[in-house]
Amino acid sequence: MAILELLHEKPMHPYEMTQLMRHRRVDYRVKLRPGSLYHTVERLEGQGFIEVVDTQRQGRRPERTVYAMTEQGRDTFADQARDMIATPAQEYPQYPVALSAASELDQHDVMDQLRMRAINLRARIAADEVVIEQVLKEDLPTMYWIEHAFTHHQRKSELDWTEQLIADLESGRITWPDEQKPDQLPHLSIVDEKERSDGKTA
Structure with missing residues (x-):
């Protein structure tokens, strides 16, 4: 393409x-x-x-x-x-995979990595803003660089979400599953949830 x-x-x-x-x-x-x-x-x-x-x-x-x-x-x-x-594509970004694996690591280690991700995101957002500032100076039609605007918005959203996750972990609003073992965790799939909702509706 x-x-x-x-x-x-x-x-x-x-x-x-x-x-x-x-x-x-x-x-x-x-x-x-x-x-x-x-x-x-x-x-x-x-x-x-x-x-x-x-x-x-x-x-x-x-x-x-x-x-x-x-x-x-x-x-x-x-x-x-x-x-x-x-049509929204079924894409496979790495971040959700890493978040799923995070509970298997030490909480302090994960917190350090999340803070590093936030730093990296801020750097990329700043680089995005340089590019956007340049195309605005050149008076390029927005549709010629619309993909940069989308990526910039996506990175800012990810940074906001990551910073909120860090704050929630630091404050204890989200607790670390130190005591729970994998076999004690509930298993609830999307299908299960839909069936429960359908049952309540019926």
Whole structure:
């Protein structure tokens, strides 16, 4: 999607795509590795979504192949974008996994790691604000950088939640399960909860 988005602007060679993605901080939202990008370009060409339109050589530099998007690629991009906007994806972020594992660690250790996460989040939020300030100065239309606005909001929400968790653990509003053993913990799945609700309604 990131490659096809760039090719809406003009035909490009993979090196130019990589440089533009880094300049625009696309690597904040997709994993960007030159090797994988070249592999993806080859795959897109094989699927008929892009095609070679030119080759360029400057001095002794290696020849560069320039790609443009095909009509099939343009249609596929539009369909995929519509689906991704409309349908929430089942994603697997690491933080919930780590929170689930936290009770198996020492409470003081977990508190230290949560405080470190809060520090890291504040640093990333500050970096976001630098980028947003820059695009505002350049008077770029908001929809050209809307993904940065979303990520910035998401990080601020995560920081607020994490800071509240730290405060709740420090105050004792959330207690550490030192005394409870795993086999003593209640097991209540979403299905169980739904069945109980349905039973009460009936």
